[in-house]
Amino acid sequence: MRKSLIKNVDLIVLGAGLAGSAVAWQAHWRGWSVAIIDRLDAQSSSRVAAGLVTPVTGSRAAASWRWSEFYPAANLFYRQVEKALSASFWHVEPALRVFRSEAERELVKGKWIELGHHAEPNSIHAELFSGPDWFGLNAPFGFCCFGPAARLDTVAYISETKRHFEKLNAFHQCNLDCDHSIEIESSHSGYPIEISELQLAGKRIVFCQGIAARENRYFRDLPLHPARGDILLVQSQDVRCKQVIHHDAWAVPVGDQRFLVGATYDRIAMNEPIESSDEKTNRFRDELMRRWESMTTGTFRSGQHVVVEQRWAVRPASYDRHPLMGPHDVYRNAFCLNGLGSKGTLMAPRLAEMAIDSMEGSALDPALNWSRRK
Ligand SMILES: Cc1cc2nc3c(=O)[nH]c(=O)nc-3n(C[C@H](O)[C@H](O)[C@H](O)COP(=O)(O)OP(=O)(O)OC[C@H]3O[C@@H](n4cnc5c(N)ncnc54)[C@H](O)[C@@H]3O)c2cc1C
Known part of the structure; x- marks a missing residue:
């Protein structure tokens, strides 16, 4: 290709879900030129997610992993993006945890109430x-x-981010064949990454592909442990709660007596095709309806809870539930940010910052390094 036709950028970001969008913003704010590539997969985890950020989770009522590091970074980041775009998609409001037993109430009381407020x-x-x-x-x-x-209203955030980078001529809608369309030289100088079909060259590339990393020869060995998740949009006349609720399932009021209810967690094998079946769809719908009905009062006369829609996607979870990031073993200008599991909204902003730091030469926290399992 004629060199004059090529656009050179500091960073190519492949994937514009929660991970890639956060990397693109953090790089942009540092003054880097960026090119983002995404195929706009409607079934991507970020486009299906509820975007919840929850401080205390699980049966042990434990604080979310590295909360004190991730939450302030996320709060600052999403507010900054909202300001840059004059948009509103980040809503900070307390969440309710409805207890399922006296023991759970006592656990939370001992852990979070008797310790006192901070x-x-x-x-x-x-x-x-x-x-x-x-x-x-x-x-x-x-x-x-x-x-x-x-x-976080993930769909609004991702599409507003896309629109912003489109205006900068920095967004490419393309389903990139990673095995054949990306050439990476192991050199550290110049623009060793080339994507000729987009006439792009980059100093570095970061792969933020979620579960689609399975299709990428450079990071095919990522120890992902994918998990399908289903969500329902339910219309429930008798529930008037306005807060996000955590109980047997979580529920998010979205207006007009409608609630997002989720989510199931179904591990799939790394090589399993990502496709649905009626049997799975029905099973997960029934499971979520059972959980939602157990959370709500009233008699369950027919028509009280109506399923309006069912959505599902595959979370890019990792084998140990922690993120997977860092440079390729050989091609040191190629990085990945993946393994965000169920907590992409909370973790992506700070991880993106750390990814850029590491591209600039800072040491990467070994607990986050994708090759820690080797
Ligand atoms: C049902 C469900 C509920 C969830 N609820 C929450 C929640 O409440 N809170 C929370 O924090 N997290 C939640 N999650 C998890 C969250 O969705 C993930 O942590 C997060 O979205 C992962 O983001 P990602 O950017 O790594 O991957 P993805 O969202 O999968 O993004 C990858 C992007 O890369 C693009 N791409 C991949 N390959 C290519 C290619 N070859 N060419 C071009 N583009 C490509 C895709 O189009 C996609 O846009 C939920 C997930 C599910 C499934």
């Missing part, structure tokens, strides 16, 4: 309430209000 604005705080119900929710053991918690 003074710093980003530290986790909790308040206990008694049941038996809360605006249509079944709460015989009471519930707890946790903060700070947040929700």
